Amino acid sequence: xxxxxxxxxxxxxxxxxxxxxxxxxxxxxxxxxxxxxxxxxxxxxxxxxxxxxxxxxxxxxxxxxxxxxxxxxxxxxxxxxxxxxxxxxxxxxxxxxxxxxxxxxxxxxxxxxxxxxxxxxxxxxxxxxxxxxxxxxxxxxxxxxxxxxxxxxxxxxxxxxxxxxxxxxxxxxxxxxxxxxxxxxxxxxxxxxxxxxxxxxxxxxxxxxxxxxxxxxxxxxxxxxxxxxxxxxxxxxxxxxxxxxxxxxxxxxxxxxxxxxxxxxxxxxxxxxxxxxxxxxxxxxxxxxxxxxxxxxxxxxxxxxxxxxxxxxxxxxxxxxxxxxx
Numbered sequence: 542x543x544x545x546x547x548x549x550x551x552x553x554x555x556x557x558x559x560x561x562x563x564x565x566x567x568x569x570x571x572x573x574x575x576x577x578x579x580x581x582x583x584x585x586x587x588x589x590x591x592x593x594x595x596x597x598x599x600x601x602x603x604x605x606x607x608x609x610x611x612x613x614x615x616x617x618x619x620x621x622x623x624x625x626x627x628x629x630x631x632x633x634x635x636x637x638x639x640x641x642x643x644x645x646x647x648x649x650x651x652x653x654x655x656x657x658x659x660x661x662x663x664x665x666x667x668x669x670x671x672x673x674x675x676x677x678x679x680x681x682x683x684x685x686x687x688x689x690x691x692x693x694x695x696x697x698x699x700x701x702x703x704x705x706x707x708x709x710x711x712x713x714x715x716x717x718x719x720x721x722x723x724x725x726x727x728x729x730x731x732x733x734x735x736x737x738x739x740x741x742x743x744x745x746x747x748x749x750x751x752x753x754x755x756x757x758x759x760x761x762x763x764x765x766x767x768x769x770x771x772x773x774x775x776x777x778x779x780x781x782x783x784x785x786x787x788x789x790x791x792x793x794x795x796x797x798x799x800x801x802x803x804x805x806x807x808x809x810x811x812x813x814x815x816x817x818x819x820x821x822x823x824x825x826x827x828x829x830x831x832x833x834x835x836x837x838x839x840x841x842x843x844x845x846x847x848x849x850x851x852x853x854x855x856x857x858x859x860x861x862x863x864x865x866x867x
Contacts, residue, residue: 547585548576555612562721569714570609577630587613587622589630591642595706598856599807605704606634608644627658628821635822641853642717643705643793643862655795658821659850664794664862665781668749670773673768674761681739681770684726687712690738698756703796703857704841715740729755729763739767741776749777794862796853801825802836803855804856805847814841819849 542548544565553563570592578588589611596605607632613622644660646652652662665692685691687709694712698704707715716726724742728735737755741748748771755763766777798804801817802825809815809831819825827842830835847855 542558542796543677544573544578544585545571548578549586551585551588551612551614552610555614556610559721562718565714565717565721568822569710576597577626577633579626581617583770586617587611587628589623589625591634596703597706598703599731599794601807603703603804604640605644605705608642608853620683624657631658631797631821635824638800640800640803641796641798643796645862649734649792652792656850658797659819659848660797661853661855662792662794663796663853664792665790666779666793667789667791669759669778669780670775671764671778673765673773675765676767677765677841678731678764679736679758679766680730680760681727681766682730684712684728684738686728686735689735690728693735693754693756696756700717700731704862711719724751725766729758729766731758739763740857741767746776747773747775747810749779750789751779753778787809796857797848798825798852799849801852802829804852806831806836808856811834814839814843815844816843816846817849818846822849825849 548571549563549567552566553560556684571590575592576588576590577587580586590609591606592609594605594607596603598750604823608627611623611626631642640849644655645664655838656662656833661676682826690712691707691709699705719726719740719742725742727739727740727741729737735758736758738862739750739753741750743749743858748767750764753760753763756794767776768774799822801819805815805817810833811831813831814828817825827838828841830839830841
Protein backbone atom coordinates (compact mmCIF):
# COMPACT_ATOMS: atom_id res chain seq x y z
CA UNK A 542 0.00 0.00 0.00
CA UNK A 543 1.43 3.43 -0.95
CA UNK A 544 1.93 6.25 1.56
CA UNK A 545 -1.26 8.15 0.82
CA UNK A 546 -3.46 5.08 1.08
CA UNK A 547 -1.75 4.09 4.36
CA UNK A 548 -2.49 7.57 5.71
CA UNK A 549 -6.11 7.37 4.56
CA UNK A 550 -6.56 4.01 6.26
CA UNK A 551 -5.01 5.32 9.49
CA UNK A 552 -7.22 8.43 9.42
CA UNK A 553 -10.41 6.43 8.81
CA UNK A 554 -9.71 3.89 11.55
CA UNK A 555 -8.44 6.39 14.13
CA UNK A 556 -11.39 8.76 13.85
CA UNK A 557 -14.06 6.13 13.10
CA UNK A 558 -15.28 8.06 10.05
CA UNK A 559 -16.65 6.81 6.75
CA UNK A 560 -14.58 6.17 3.66
CA UNK A 561 -16.52 8.96 1.94
CA UNK A 562 -15.46 11.51 4.54
CA UNK A 563 -11.87 10.26 4.47
CA UNK A 564 -11.80 10.64 0.68
CA UNK A 565 -13.26 14.15 0.99
CA UNK A 566 -10.56 15.28 3.42
CA UNK A 567 -7.74 13.87 1.34
CA UNK A 568 -9.18 15.19 -1.93
CA UNK A 569 -9.51 18.76 -0.67
CA UNK A 570 -6.94 19.31 2.10
CA UNK A 571 -4.19 16.71 1.90
CA UNK A 572 -0.74 17.33 0.46
CA UNK A 573 2.56 15.57 1.13
CA UNK A 574 4.00 18.77 2.62
CA UNK A 575 1.26 19.03 5.26
CA UNK A 576 1.79 15.72 7.04
CA UNK A 577 4.42 14.20 9.29
CA UNK A 578 4.31 10.52 10.13
CA UNK A 579 6.18 7.78 11.97
CA UNK A 580 6.73 4.24 10.73
CA UNK A 581 7.24 0.93 12.47
CA UNK A 582 8.31 -2.15 10.49
CA UNK A 583 7.77 -0.26 7.25
CA UNK A 584 4.18 0.76 8.06
CA UNK A 585 2.83 4.21 8.96
CA UNK A 586 1.49 4.02 12.51
CA UNK A 587 1.11 7.67 13.53
CA UNK A 588 0.52 10.90 11.59
CA UNK A 589 -0.05 14.61 12.21
CA UNK A 590 -1.56 17.04 9.70
CA UNK A 591 -0.82 20.78 9.73
CA UNK A 592 -2.48 23.07 7.20
CA UNK A 593 -1.05 26.47 6.18
CA UNK A 594 -3.38 29.47 6.35
CA UNK A 595 -3.29 33.19 5.81
CA UNK A 596 -3.99 35.27 8.88
CA UNK A 597 -4.18 38.97 9.67
CA UNK A 598 -3.15 40.68 12.92
CA UNK A 599 -2.36 44.31 13.72
CA UNK A 600 -3.08 45.10 10.05
CA UNK A 601 -0.22 42.85 9.00
CA UNK A 602 -0.13 39.34 7.50
CA UNK A 603 0.83 36.48 9.80
CA UNK A 604 2.01 33.12 8.50
CA UNK A 605 -0.02 30.59 10.47
CA UNK A 606 -0.69 26.86 10.63
CA UNK A 607 -3.64 24.85 11.89
CA UNK A 608 -3.01 21.40 13.36
CA UNK A 609 -6.10 19.66 12.04
CA UNK A 610 -5.62 16.06 13.08
CA UNK A 611 -3.32 13.57 14.74
CA UNK A 612 -3.88 9.83 14.56
CA UNK A 613 -2.10 6.75 15.91
CA UNK A 614 -2.78 3.09 15.28
CA UNK A 615 -4.41 1.54 18.35
CA UNK A 616 -1.61 -0.88 19.27
CA UNK A 617 1.03 1.89 19.13
CA UNK A 618 -0.71 4.35 21.44
CA UNK A 619 0.86 5.29 24.76
CA UNK A 620 4.39 5.18 23.34
CA UNK A 621 4.94 8.93 22.97
CA UNK A 622 4.54 8.95 19.19
CA UNK A 623 2.14 11.91 19.21
CA UNK A 624 4.49 13.92 21.43
CA UNK A 625 7.33 13.23 19.01
CA UNK A 626 5.22 14.29 16.04
CA UNK A 627 4.08 17.51 17.72
CA UNK A 628 7.63 18.52 18.61
CA UNK A 629 8.89 17.67 15.12
CA UNK A 630 6.03 19.61 13.54
CA UNK A 631 6.61 22.69 15.70
CA UNK A 632 10.30 22.68 14.79
CA UNK A 633 9.56 22.30 11.08
CA UNK A 634 6.95 25.06 11.11
CA UNK A 635 9.42 27.41 12.80
CA UNK A 636 12.10 26.60 10.23
CA UNK A 637 9.59 27.17 7.41
CA UNK A 638 8.85 30.70 8.63
CA UNK A 639 5.52 30.15 10.38
CA UNK A 640 4.84 32.56 13.22
CA UNK A 641 2.09 30.73 15.11
CA UNK A 642 -0.12 27.67 15.03
CA UNK A 643 -3.49 26.77 16.50
CA UNK A 644 -5.65 23.73 17.11
CA UNK A 645 -9.07 22.74 18.43
CA UNK A 646 -8.85 19.85 20.95
CA UNK A 647 -11.56 17.25 20.39
CA UNK A 648 -12.25 17.06 24.13
CA UNK A 649 -11.74 19.22 27.21
CA UNK A 650 -9.33 16.65 28.67
CA UNK A 651 -6.85 17.27 25.84
CA UNK A 652 -6.29 20.91 26.81
CA UNK A 653 -3.89 19.83 29.55
CA UNK A 654 -2.08 17.53 27.11
CA UNK A 655 -1.48 20.26 24.53
CA UNK A 656 -0.44 22.72 27.24
CA UNK A 657 2.67 20.55 27.70
CA UNK A 658 3.78 21.88 24.31
CA UNK A 659 3.06 25.50 25.31
CA UNK A 660 -0.31 25.81 23.59
CA UNK A 661 -2.57 28.28 25.42
CA UNK A 662 -6.42 28.36 25.43
CA UNK A 663 -7.00 31.87 24.07
CA UNK A 664 -10.00 31.15 21.83
CA UNK A 665 -13.29 31.29 23.76
CA UNK A 666 -16.99 31.25 22.93
CA UNK A 667 -20.39 31.15 24.63
CA UNK A 668 -23.80 29.75 23.73
CA UNK A 669 -26.62 32.29 23.52
CA UNK A 670 -30.32 31.52 23.13
CA UNK A 671 -31.87 33.71 20.44
CA UNK A 672 -35.69 33.71 20.07
CA UNK A 673 -37.61 34.57 16.94
CA UNK A 674 -39.00 38.10 17.18
CA UNK A 675 -40.92 38.46 13.92
CA UNK A 676 -41.18 37.14 10.38
CA UNK A 677 -38.35 37.83 7.96
CA UNK A 678 -38.17 38.57 4.25
CA UNK A 679 -34.62 37.21 3.96
CA UNK A 680 -34.22 34.15 1.74
CA UNK A 681 -32.13 31.12 2.79
CA UNK A 682 -30.70 28.87 0.08
CA UNK A 683 -28.39 25.82 0.13
CA UNK A 684 -24.77 26.92 -0.11
CA UNK A 685 -23.13 26.73 -3.52
CA UNK A 686 -21.50 30.14 -4.13
CA UNK A 687 -18.30 29.33 -2.27
CA UNK A 688 -16.35 32.34 -3.52
CA UNK A 689 -19.01 34.76 -2.24
CA UNK A 690 -18.87 33.04 1.16
CA UNK A 691 -15.09 33.26 1.20
CA UNK A 692 -15.15 36.96 0.29
CA UNK A 693 -17.50 37.93 3.10
CA UNK A 694 -15.57 35.70 5.48
CA UNK A 695 -12.35 37.61 4.74
CA UNK A 696 -14.01 40.99 5.24
CA UNK A 697 -15.76 40.13 8.48
CA UNK A 698 -13.30 37.88 10.28
CA UNK A 699 -10.17 39.85 9.57
CA UNK A 700 -11.70 42.69 11.58
CA UNK A 701 -11.35 40.47 14.68
CA UNK A 702 -7.72 39.56 14.16
CA UNK A 703 -5.92 36.22 14.49
CA UNK A 704 -8.58 34.44 12.44
CA UNK A 705 -7.80 31.88 9.75
CA UNK A 706 -8.71 32.86 6.20
CA UNK A 707 -10.78 30.21 4.43
CA UNK A 708 -10.73 30.27 0.64
CA UNK A 709 -13.45 29.09 -1.74
CA UNK A 710 -11.95 25.60 -1.90
CA UNK A 711 -12.18 25.29 1.88
CA UNK A 712 -15.79 26.48 1.89
CA UNK A 713 -16.63 23.83 -0.68
CA UNK A 714 -14.97 21.20 1.51
CA UNK A 715 -16.78 22.40 4.65
CA UNK A 716 -20.12 22.51 2.85
CA UNK A 717 -19.77 18.92 1.64
CA UNK A 718 -18.49 17.83 5.06
CA UNK A 719 -21.51 19.37 6.78
CA UNK A 720 -23.92 17.60 4.47
CA UNK A 721 -22.28 14.27 5.36
CA UNK A 722 -23.08 14.96 9.02
CA UNK A 723 -26.64 16.14 8.41
CA UNK A 724 -25.77 19.81 8.75
CA UNK A 725 -27.13 22.30 6.24
CA UNK A 726 -24.96 25.27 5.19
CA UNK A 727 -27.10 28.14 3.94
CA UNK A 728 -26.58 31.32 1.96
CA UNK A 729 -28.57 34.40 2.96
CA UNK A 730 -30.17 36.71 0.40
CA UNK A 731 -32.09 39.96 0.60
CA UNK A 732 -33.97 39.63 -2.66
CA UNK A 733 -31.25 38.84 -5.21
CA UNK A 734 -28.48 40.34 -3.09
CA UNK A 735 -26.12 37.95 -1.30
CA UNK A 736 -25.61 39.13 2.28
CA UNK A 737 -24.07 36.27 4.27
CA UNK A 738 -24.14 32.63 5.30
CA UNK A 739 -25.15 30.34 8.17
CA UNK A 740 -23.71 27.01 9.26
CA UNK A 741 -25.87 25.18 11.76
CA UNK A 742 -26.64 21.74 13.07
CA UNK A 743 -29.68 20.44 14.95
CA UNK A 744 -29.14 19.64 18.63
CA UNK A 745 -32.19 18.29 20.46
CA UNK A 746 -34.35 19.68 17.64
CA UNK A 747 -32.98 23.21 18.19
CA UNK A 748 -30.60 24.58 15.55
CA UNK A 749 -27.17 25.48 16.90
CA UNK A 750 -25.65 28.16 14.67
CA UNK A 751 -21.94 27.37 14.53
CA UNK A 752 -21.13 30.37 12.39
CA UNK A 753 -23.09 33.21 10.87
CA UNK A 754 -21.49 36.07 8.99
CA UNK A 755 -23.48 38.93 7.49
CA UNK A 756 -22.97 41.99 5.33
CA UNK A 757 -25.71 44.61 5.02
CA UNK A 758 -28.10 42.39 6.95
CA UNK A 759 -29.29 42.29 10.55
CA UNK A 760 -28.35 39.34 12.79
CA UNK A 761 -31.80 39.09 14.35
CA UNK A 762 -33.42 39.19 10.92
CA UNK A 763 -31.25 36.24 9.82
CA UNK A 764 -32.16 34.35 13.00
CA UNK A 765 -35.83 35.04 12.32
CA UNK A 766 -35.39 33.66 8.79
CA UNK A 767 -33.85 30.44 10.10
CA UNK A 768 -36.61 30.03 12.70
CA UNK A 769 -39.15 30.58 9.94
CA UNK A 770 -37.48 27.97 7.73
CA UNK A 771 -37.37 25.40 10.54
CA UNK A 772 -40.81 26.35 11.92
CA UNK A 773 -39.42 26.92 15.42
CA UNK A 774 -39.33 29.79 17.91
CA UNK A 775 -35.71 29.74 19.10
CA UNK A 776 -32.15 28.91 18.06
CA UNK A 777 -28.82 28.66 19.86
CA UNK A 778 -25.88 30.74 18.69
CA UNK A 779 -22.16 30.09 19.21
CA UNK A 780 -20.86 33.57 19.88
CA UNK A 781 -17.16 34.51 19.87
CA UNK A 782 -16.17 36.43 22.97
CA UNK A 783 -14.59 39.81 23.51
CA UNK A 784 -11.45 40.18 25.60
CA UNK A 785 -13.41 41.86 28.41
CA UNK A 786 -15.83 38.95 28.87
CA UNK A 787 -15.07 36.47 31.64
CA UNK A 788 -18.29 34.64 32.55
CA UNK A 789 -20.08 31.76 30.86
CA UNK A 790 -17.21 31.09 28.48
CA UNK A 791 -16.14 27.77 27.00
CA UNK A 792 -12.82 26.86 25.45
CA UNK A 793 -12.83 26.64 21.68
CA UNK A 794 -9.19 26.40 20.69
CA UNK A 795 -5.54 26.90 21.56
CA UNK A 796 -2.67 28.88 20.09
CA UNK A 797 1.10 28.45 20.22
CA UNK A 798 3.75 31.02 19.35
CA UNK A 799 6.25 29.59 16.86
CA UNK A 800 8.47 32.57 16.13
CA UNK A 801 8.18 34.40 19.44
CA UNK A 802 10.35 37.34 18.41
CA UNK A 803 8.32 38.12 15.28
CA UNK A 804 5.07 38.01 17.24
CA UNK A 805 6.34 40.22 20.05
CA UNK A 806 7.65 42.70 17.50
CA UNK A 807 4.00 43.40 16.69
CA UNK A 808 3.34 44.78 20.20
CA UNK A 809 6.77 45.78 21.57
CA UNK A 810 8.74 48.58 19.97
CA UNK A 811 9.71 51.10 22.68
CA UNK A 812 13.14 49.78 23.73
CA UNK A 813 11.56 47.01 25.79
CA UNK A 814 14.14 44.61 27.25
CA UNK A 815 12.78 41.04 27.39
CA UNK A 816 14.01 37.50 27.92
CA UNK A 817 12.08 34.75 26.09
CA UNK A 818 11.96 31.15 27.38
CA UNK A 819 10.90 28.20 25.22
CA UNK A 820 11.58 24.58 26.21
CA UNK A 821 10.71 23.16 22.78
CA UNK A 822 11.72 25.63 20.07
CA UNK A 823 15.16 26.49 21.37
CA UNK A 824 15.74 29.18 18.72
CA UNK A 825 13.26 31.39 20.59
CA UNK A 826 15.40 31.47 23.72
CA UNK A 827 17.35 34.63 24.37
CA UNK A 828 17.25 38.23 25.55
CA UNK A 829 16.11 40.94 23.17
CA UNK A 830 15.68 44.69 22.99
CA UNK A 831 12.57 45.58 20.99
CA UNK A 832 12.65 48.85 19.06
CA UNK A 833 10.57 50.38 16.28
CA UNK A 834 13.04 48.85 13.83
CA UNK A 835 12.64 45.34 15.24
CA UNK A 836 14.27 43.16 17.88
CA UNK A 837 17.98 43.03 18.61
CA UNK A 838 19.51 40.16 20.57
CA UNK A 839 21.64 41.18 23.54
CA UNK A 840 23.67 39.59 26.32
CA UNK A 841 22.37 42.05 28.91
CA UNK A 842 20.19 40.42 31.55
CA UNK A 843 16.50 41.38 31.40
CA UNK A 844 14.13 41.84 34.33
CA UNK A 845 11.10 41.02 32.18
CA UNK A 846 11.02 37.25 31.49
CA UNK A 847 8.30 35.85 29.21
CA UNK A 848 7.46 32.18 28.77
CA UNK A 849 6.40 31.33 25.24
CA UNK A 850 3.08 29.91 26.50
CA UNK A 851 2.09 33.40 27.72
CA UNK A 852 2.59 35.11 24.35
CA UNK A 853 -0.81 34.20 22.79
CA UNK A 854 -2.75 35.93 25.58
CA UNK A 855 -0.42 38.93 25.36
CA UNK A 856 -0.89 39.52 21.65
CA UNK A 857 -4.53 38.40 21.25
CA UNK A 858 -7.11 40.92 22.39
CA UNK A 859 -10.12 39.62 20.49
CA UNK A 860 -9.13 36.37 18.75
CA UNK A 861 -11.51 34.20 16.77
CA UNK A 862 -11.02 30.64 15.61
CA UNK A 863 -13.43 29.48 12.97
CA UNK A 864 -15.64 26.73 14.39
CA UNK A 865 -15.85 25.30 10.90
CA UNK A 866 -12.27 24.11 11.29
CA UNK A 867 -13.48 21.68 13.94
